Amino acid sequence: MSISVVLFTSDLRLYDHPPLRAALDGTELTVPLFVRDRAVDGAGFAVPNRLAFLADCLRDLDAGLRERGGRLVVREGDLVDQVCKVVTEADADEVHMASDASAHAQRREERLRRALEAEGVRLHVHDTVTTAVAPGAVIPAGSDHFAVFTPYFRRWSDELVRDALGAPRKVRVPDGVGSEPLPSRDDVRGISEGLAAGGEQEGRKRLTAWLRGPVSAYEERHDDLAGDATSHLSPHLHFGTLSPVELVHRARRAGGPGAEAFVRQLAWRDFHRQVLAARPDAGSADYRPRHDHWRSEREARDDIEAWREGRTGYPVVDAAMRQLRHEGWMHNRGRLLTASFLAKTLYVDWRIGARHFLDLLVDGDVANNQLNWQWVAGTGTDTRPNRVFNPVTQAKRYDPDGGYVRRWVAELAGVEGRTVHEPWRLPDDERAALDYPDPIIDLSDGLARFKQARGR
Known part of the structure; x- marks a missing residue:
């Protein structure tokens, strides 16, 4: 019996999820896996607000999988070690995951590929899961990425965005693969008092409400501070509870200047990812140094x-x-x-x-x-x-x-x-x-x- 593992990272949803669809189409049993990567903690990115939102997302994802006969397997530790352990426990043949642009993600993907190849297991990495247009899909002559948004946006707008996928009807998970308990927002200390709720269902409700009316005024009101007339969908895009591919299609179907302005913001998101994919050090170093002598933290x-x-x-x-x-x-x-x-x-x-x-x-x-x-x-x-x-x-x-x-x-x-x-x-x-x-x-x-x- 063929078995696959789907590694969820920043794509915590069931709708329009190419790695999950490919795994379900290609094998009889699938292990949906999320690893709480200790390297993220060590780099200082595991902060209370995102941990609380993540807990909401994982609980919602698990609930959606259980409605379809499956469940989410959660592990904690080094991501490569934990994926390999799950592969061994499940006797899996292949692993599917989404691509990512950061230097950490690229290094992690390469480590995982080598470790799985040593076990005779193939890693499938899917583009356009966390972006509408993949980094590197459009490039200018003589360079590996666009450094200015406007020409990038022109090319991005001409790209054919793949069709959005529906959510699976059935997910079958093999027995014998253990999971750690799901995290809970209630266990996180120091979160912001007004932090919004996470999860795919919450994201889809917000998206539907946004497209039913407010998006039409987005071009005119997106800078209106008091009016608060933006979508508030950025957390759901960050955690991948909403698909940028689906957002582009649905906004374009809605039509009008507001929807077009909203799509432009989605293009900005892709623009930054193609910059980072080509220049991973831009996460901490000046992309274009201006020879600044900033005031020191002590001085200021x-x-x-x-x-x-x-x-x-x-x-x-x-x-x-x-x-x-x-x-x-x-x-x-x-x-x-x-x-x-x-x-x-x-x-x-x-x-x-x-x-x-x-x-x-x-x-x-x-x-x-x-x-x-x-x-x-x-x-x-x-x-x-x-x-x-x-x-x-x-x-x-x-x-x-x-x-x-x-x-x-x-x-x-x-x-x-x-x-x-x-x-x-x-x-x-x-x-x-x-x-x-x-x-x-x-x-x-x-x-x-x-x-x-x-x-x-």
């Missing part, structure tokens, strides 16, 4: 702490940082503003900010987080590396009534009008009554320092 300690706590004295920056701490998520416009403020106004190394985001973001991953931080810091793929986002100007544009600031900065909830974005302009008696700090830096001073540092 007080400024960094004020930024992390949401006490910079710039209300929109503080609102976004407090949203991050409360929800484990942040509006994309807020991510741009807070990153620009740290890297350019405070002139602090982008890696310090990226690490803080990874400590809290439920959707935090190497490709999106690190390369977006580099884009803002001007060391990545931005074609205008010296642009600086003015938090006051941006706040007035994208939070004109101050609703976002008042929601997250309770000290300013009673400040009326646009003055909420510049509380230092209030009359002295009103300003003195607020338990809110003065700006930690004058914006003109920060801009001058940055321009001097970049030789401008």
